[in-house]
Amino acid sequence: MVSPRHPVILKEKRELAPNTLELTYVREDEAAISYLPGQFFSIDFRHQGEEKSRSYSAAGRVADLKNNREFRFAITAVPNGAASNYFFNANPGDRAKMSGPFGALVLPRVDPVxxxxxxxxxxxxxxxxxxxxxxxxxxxxxxxxxxxxxxxxxxxxxxxxxxxxxxxxxxxxxxxxxxxxxxxxxxxxxxxxxxxxxxxxxxxxxxxxxxxxxxxxxxxxxxxxxxxxxxxxxxxxxxxxxxxxxxxx
Missing domain, CATH: 3.40.50.80 (Nucleotide-binding domain of ferredoxin-NADP reductase (FNR) module)
Structure with missing residues (x-):
């Protein structure tokens, strides 16, 4: 089953470290963004006239994911990278499309020791x-x-x-x-x-x-x-x- 692609807007962008940014997106329709900690989303963007897609793990430290409205992720610059070029030059208010969540890097119901x-x-x-x-x-x-x-x-x-x-x-x-x-x-x-x-x-x-x-x-x-x-x-x-x-x- 193909995951739907939702229009999203860049809400916030901040530097975490040299050449590493944290970006926060919200859905354009202001709907909740639900996921399990450890999962990732794919972001679609345009680069030199072509549509590209990159996947990023959710990094938000969110206490109530049922009512979460943001997708926050971290990205490190890659020389000449299409995603780096797009996200490092993006500004709050810029639009993209997002699909997900995906992935099984999540916590089990029953903990190990x-x-x-x-x-x-x-x-x-x-x-x-x-x-x-x-x-x-x-x-x-x-x-x-x-x-x-x-x-x-x-x-x-x-x-x-x-x-x-x-x-x-x-x-x-x-x-x-x-x-x-x-x-x-x-x-x-x-x-x-x-x-x-x-x-x-x-x-x-x-x-x-x-x-x-x-x-x-x-x-x-x-x-x-x-x-x-x-x-x-x-x-x-x-x-x-x-x-x-x-x-x-």
Whole structure:
């Protein structure tokens, strides 16, 4: 079944980090935009006279998704990218078309003992969308554990990092790890690590009987990490993944 395409309007645009923006769209008819945390939408736009489409995970930290009216997502610039050219030059009031939601990178009804949420760059967007639901679940179940591992090149690219670090202070069951592949800060915080996300995996003490792992972001990271987790007996039941493909077309 083909998802209908709804006219949407750009409501807000803000910089999250150098070369990374957050855009917020609303439906032109002001209808609700419903989705499950972790899902994504496709945005259609015109580039050099041709219609293009790109998919982005919902990044909004929304407490009441039943009455939600916005689709918020993050995008990092790709050199000569059609989507980058369009969205980085878009202005509030500009129109596009949106379809969705799509995707199965969502939380199960029954929690595992621990969630491992692993992402690179804007691949943490779906995890930010999960925060309100995870907060509720941790409040109901103090034994629930959540480990969020985020990989970027340097501290300046750490989008939503302050929110994740604050949540770790508020909830004993929530842990945040920021991994820098190129440059560490001079005085790192306890949650900051040198290296790529997979350099931290051994420290997590993965247990296929109690853990559920999520992978989102750079395709190479997703493939390499999935192979690592599968070697430790995680399967399709407790290993979810979504790749972000970077296209210039």
């Amino acid at each position: 621990r969630y491992l949420l692993i992402g690179t760059g804007t691949g943490v967007a779906p995890y930010r969308a999960m925060l309100p639901e995870l907060e509720q679940r941790m409040s109901r179940n103090p034994d629930l554990r959540v480990e969020l591992v985020m990989g970027v090149r340097n501290p300046q690219e750490l989008i939503y990092g302050t929110e994740f670090a604050t949540l770790a202070k508020d909830y004993p069951g929530f842990s945040f790890h920021a991994c820098y592949s190129r440059r560490m800060p001079e005085t790192p915080q306890a949650y900051e690590h040198d290296g790529r996300v997979n350099s931290l995996f051994e420290q997590l003490g993965v247990d296929p009987q109690r853990d559920m792992a999520y992978l989102c972001g750079n395709p190479d990271m997703v493939d390499e990490s999935a192979a690592w987790f599968m070697e430790r007996e995680l399967s399709a039941k407790n290993l979810k993944r979504e790749k972000y493909k970077f296209s210039t077309f």
